[in-house]
Amino acid sequence: MNFSTSPEQDELVGTARRFGQEHLAPFYKQREREGAFDRATLRRMGELGFFGVELPEAYGGLGLDSVTAGLVLETLCAADYNIGQLMVTVSLAGTILATHGQPHVVEPWLKGILAGETIPAIALTEPGGGSDAANLVVRAQRAGDTYVLDGEKTSTSFATQAGVAVVWARTGPPGSGARGISAFLVPLDLPGVTTSEFEDLGGRSAGRGTLHLDGVTVPADHLLGAENQGFVQVMQGFDYSRALIGLQCLAVARQSLEETWASAAERRSFGKPLTAHQGVSFPLAEAETHVHACRLLCLNTLWLKDQGLPHTAEAAMCKWWGPKLAFEVVQNCLLINGHGAYTAEMPYEQRLRDVLGLQIGDGTAQIMKLVIARSKVGRDAVT
Numbered sequence: 001m002n003f004s005t006s007p008e009q010d011e012l013v014g015t016a017r018r019f020g021q022e023h024l025a026p027f028y029k030q031r032e033r034e035g036a037f038d039r040a041t042l043r044r045m046g047e048l049g050f051f052g053v054e055l056p057e058a059y060g061g062l063g064l065d066s067v068t069a070g071l072v073l074e075t076l077c078a079a080d081y082n083i084g085q086l087m088v089t090v091s092l093a094g095t096i097l098a099t100h101g102q103p104h105v106v107e108p109w110l111k112g113i114l115a116g117e118t119i120p121a122i123a124l125t126e127p128g129g130g131s132d133a134a135n136l137v138v139r140a141q142r143a144g145d146t147y148v149l150d151g152e153k154t155s156t157s158f159a160t161q162a163g164v165a166v167v168w169a170r171t172g173p174p175g176s177g178a179r180g181i182s183a184f185l186v187p188l189d190l191p192g193v194t195t196s197e198f199e200d201l202g203g204r205s206a207g208r209g210t211l212h213l214d215g216v217t218v219p220a221d222h223l224l225g226a227e228n229q230g231f232v233q234v235m236q237g238f239d240y241s242r243a244l245i246g247l248q249c250l251a252v253a254r255q256s257l258e259e260t261w262a263s264a265a266e267r268r269s270f271g272k273p274l275t276a277h278q279g280v281s282f283p284l285a286e287a288e289t290h291v292h293a294c295r296l297l298c299l300n301t302l303w304l305k306d307q308g309l310p311h312t313a314e315a316a317m318c319k320w321w322g323p324k325l326a327f328e329v330v331q332n333c334l335l336i337n338g339h340g341a342y343t344a345e346m347p348y349e350q351r352l353r354d355v356l357g358l359q360i361g362d363g364t365a366q367i368m369k370l371v372i373a374r375s376k377v378g379r380d381a382v383t
């Protein structure tokens with residue numbers, strides 16, 4: 001067992017840290033106000049190789065492992081949590097396209113995504129409910145050399161900023177469940193695509209919204225994986241995004257802890273630094289312990305993926321624990337910083353609203369616990 005990082009990882013993480021401090025952290029609040037990412041920053045991130053660290057070099061990635069991708073992600077998320085939402089979406093959509101797409105179709109899209117030119121979206125959730133994802137009703141009907149898509153996808157991160165989406169649709173008969181679903185690459189400038197945006201509590205620079213698909217025609221070679229296998233094959237990518245999401249949220253918790261240790265050591269009450277009161281320092285010490293343990297779980301899950309070993313249950317553990325823990329830690333840091341942290345002068349209130357979203361996005365804690373329980377006693381024993 002080796003927990004050390006390589007010189008190559010250290011260099012990449014160092015570059016990410018400097019980039020985050022200079023270009024991301026100062027504009028965390030501004031991006032929320034604008035409700036979007038500025039494209040020049042994304043292109044610079046593309047040039048530095050921050051998108052698709054783990055994706056093949058042929059598509060513009062760095063061709064490194066998932067652990068390294070996680071280390072870069074958490075470093076940048078310490079500066080701006082929301083950039084992580086985009087990085088996770090790039091990693092998830094990019095892995096799906098690179099693994100299941102036809103190279104001549106996906107290559108131009110992947111190159112644009114990894115260069116920071118094109119924002120991708122993942123369109124799975126529907127208005128009828130996201131947890132029971134295999135019950136989706138958006139249809140894709142085969143018509144000659146094309147598929148025609150109709151219906152509505154909702155809660156889609158980057159709905160109004162994205163240039164392309166991975167869309168899951170029913171190709172089997174109604175009621176065909178997980179075995180009648182296919183995944184498609186859908187360029188979002190096609191006729192019949194319209195979008196609208198929600199006013200979310202947090203994560204606003206990701207501009208979450210709805211994709212309306214009205215007779216959208218894509219060539220048949222835009223199918224990802226085999227027909228009717230889109231749920232079974234393509235959903236495996238979520239085991240990866242769930243571990244990354246854990247690191248994304250924990251990065252915010254770790255940054256908040258660092259800042260809070262410093263401010264609590266500086267500020268005084270009753271003639272002593274705040275940290276001299278065990279009511280302040282013990283909860284912070286407990287948070288350090290929990291965050292460290294959860295981070296190791298996330299890195300271990302990415303390591304399992306890199307070894308080609310099963311990691312579905314571990315990924316679900318990262319996904320329910322990481323966002324919940326991060327929310328609790330940021331909340332406690334906010335309280336220890338007093339009223340100042342309840343105002344928009346400090347980043348804690350935004351961090352709190354931001355990390356809350358991933359207790360829902362990519363699957364709720366209840367659904368993650370179903371996944372873990374099924375891995376222990378089988379699918380039929382847990383409903």
Ligand SMILES: Cc1cc2nc3c(=O)[nH]c(=O)nc-3n(C[C@H](O)[C@H](O)[C@H](O)COP(=O)(O)OP(=O)(O)OC[C@H]3O[C@@H](n4cnc5c(N)ncnc54)[C@H](O)[C@@H]3O)c2cc1C
Nearest residue numbers: 122123124125129130131155156157357360361362364366
């Ligand atoms: C920040 C954020 C980002 C997102 N990004 C995307 C995206 O990019 N693409 C995309 O497709 N979707 C995205 N979503 C949607 C997200 O995946 C869904 O919101 C989520 O899966 C839950 O679906 P729902 O909101 O329809 O809730 P529902 O499925 O209606 O669930 C409502 C409640 O019931 C509980 N519940 C449901 N079934 C069970 C059960 N069997 N046992 C116990 N409890 C249960 C749930 O845990 C939840 O608390 C995002 C959501 C958020 C908040």
